[in-house]
Amino acid sequence: MSTSKPHTYENEVYANGLQNIKPPISFYPLDWEAAAKEVLPAESFGYVWGSAGIRETDDNNRAAFRKWSIVPSRLVKADFPNLKTSLFGQEYEYPIAVAPVGVQHIFHRDAEIAAATAAFKEKIPYILSSASSTSIEDVATANSTGARWFQLYWPSNENNDITISLLKRAKETGYSVLVVTLDTYILGWRPSDLTNAFNPFLRPDNIGVELGFSDPVFRRQFRERHGKDVEDDRGTAAAEWAHIIFPGTSHSWEDLKFLQDHWDGPIVLKGIQSVRDAEQAVEAGVQGIVVSNHGGRQQDGGVGSLDVLPEIVDAVGDRLEVIFDSGVRTGADIARALALGAKMVLIGRPYVYGLAIAGEAGVSHVLRSLCGDLELTLHLSGIPSSSSKHLNRSVLRRNV
Ligand SMILES: Cc1cc2nc3c(=O)[nH]c(=O)nc-3n(C[C@H](O)[C@H](O)[C@H](O)COP(=O)(O)O)c2cc1C
Numbered sequence: 138m139s140t141s142k143p144h145t146y147e148n149e150v151y152a153n154g155l156q157n158i159k160p161p162i163s164f165y166p167l168d169w170e171a172a173a174k175e176v177l178p179a180e181s182f183g184y185v186w187g188s189a190g191i192r193e194t195d196d197n198n199r200a201a202f203r204k205w206s207i208v209p210s211r212l213v214k215a216d217f218p219n220l221k222t223s224l225f226g227q228e229y230e231y232p233i234a235v236a237p238v239g240v241q242h243i244f245h246r247d248a249e250i251a252a253a254t255a256a257f258k259e260k261i262p263y264i265l266s267s268a269s270s271t272s273i274e275d276v277a278t279a280n281s282t283g284a285r286w287f288q289l290y291w292p293s294n295e296n297n298d299i300t301i302s303l304l305k306r307a308k309e310t311g312y313s314v315l316v317v318t319l320d321t322y323i324l325g326w327r328p329s330d331l332t333n334a335f336n337p338f339l340r341p342d343n344i345g346v347e348l349g350f351s352d353p354v355f356r357r358q359f360r361e362r363h364g365k366d367v368e369d370d371r372g373t374a375a376a377e378w379a380h381i382i383f384p385g386t387s388h389s390w391e392d393l394k395f396l397q398d399h400w401d402g403p404i405v406l407k408g409i410q411s412v413r414d415a416e417q418a419v420e421a422g423v424q425g426i427v428v429s430n431h432g433g434r435q436q437d438g439g440v441g442s443l444d445v446l447p448e449i450v451d452a453v454g455d456r457l458e459v460i461f462d463s464g465v466r467t468g469a470d471i472a473r474a475l476a477l478g479a480k481m482v483l484i485g486r487p488y489v490y491g492l493a494i495a496g497e498a499g500v501s502h503v504l505r506s507l508c509g510d511l512e513l514t515l516h517l518s519g520i521p522s523s524s525s526k527h528l529n530r531s532v533l534r535r536n537v
């Protein structure tokens with residue numbers, strides 16, 4: 138019935154066990170956070186774990202999954218499900234992608250290189266953050282022939298020449314989709330970072346500013362302004378770059394036209410949480426949205442991201458691609474988001490915990506675990522594929 142090759146991580150793990158070879162980290166997704174806490178400096182752990190306010194939005198993200206359960210079908214000749222998904226004219230092996238996460242150097246010395254290499258090896262798209270600690274070009278090299286997307290923190294500078302430069306660099310090095318994050322023109326009220334007085338951008342080693350430091354336009358303008366190079370005054374350069382990509386004011390719907398004129402490829406708006414904004418995205422003519430609240434890191438007192446997914450899919454799902462993130466921790470979470478209409482699901486904190494614990498091997502472990510878990514979840518539910526033809530609201534039961 139299914140033509141799909143089974144994912145074999147579990148077979149490999151059990152076979153290794155016979156030779157006493159243990160996996161790099163545990164298989165219990167809720168352990169990953171605690172294991173990362175043990176190996177990371179308190180400030181770095183606080184940064185990834187941290188959410189806005191008293192974590193209500195973050196809590197709502199998790200609670201939203203519990204409102205839905207998967208109802209299995211029996212005696213349906215269940216077989217290994219087909220997990221492939223098509224998006225923007227491209228076929229992807231799995232319906233997940235690696236969410237954009239900045240400053241990965243604070244989690245592991247191999248940083249984005251480790252994550253982009255693991256994503257390539259596991260055949261999962263890598264989304265590079267604008268707040269990366271590795272350059273666009275170096276990540277492209279590590280990601281090799283893998284699928285990669287570029288996330289933009291949209292610089293506000295007078296004539297947009299820095300934005301044009303970033304887009305050009307991304308295009309030239311094989312990033313195929315532009316993800317524009319709308320919810321982070323300034324960082325949220327995050328008690329963990331405030332308590333640690335920790336802003337990764339303002340550290341002396343300037344680890345989240347590599348895209349600026351490697352940008353020819355920013356470098357030239359810095360030299361014109363200060364009569365010296367970025368390297369001669371890294372502190373000032375970092376502060377200026379941070380101000381450019383986190384200007385403290387947002388762009389407007391009208392401004393999107395500029396990006397459409399300068400990016401030849403699909404554009405996805407990340408951070409949508411309402412039907413109203415999803416409709417605006419359709420009107421603006423973009424190709425996709427990410428229903429996301431940034432993992433509850435930006436605005437507290439917000440709705441669970443999965444809670445708003447169905448109404449957004451109902452309103453715009455036939456007119457653009459709907460991607461989902463915020464709170465995804467297991468294969469069953471991925472299955473539920475897909476069943477509620479997402480085409481692809483972004484994995485955030487879990488892979489960062491994997492990176493912290495075991496570098497590239499840790500990221501691979503997390504990604505392979507989630508794919509294996511998803512595969513068995515669908516298989517045991519009698520759902521033959523992750524496409525909406527089979528995985529849709531008919532397999533879910535609303536619990537409240
Ligand atoms: C440490 C950290 C850094 C992040 N950096 C970015 C970023 O640079 N750009 C972006 O669009 N989203 C960023 N995000 C948000 C993620 O892309 C994603 O929306 C979020 O992690 C989803 O929530 P979850 O991790 O709880 O599932 C970051 C998240 C974390 C945890």
Ligand SMILES: O=C(O)C(=O)c1ccccc1
Pocket residue numbers: 238239240268321324337338345431434
């Ligand atoms: O922390 C975040 O959520 C985020 O988007 C970010 C902001 C600045 C630097 C790195 C990541």
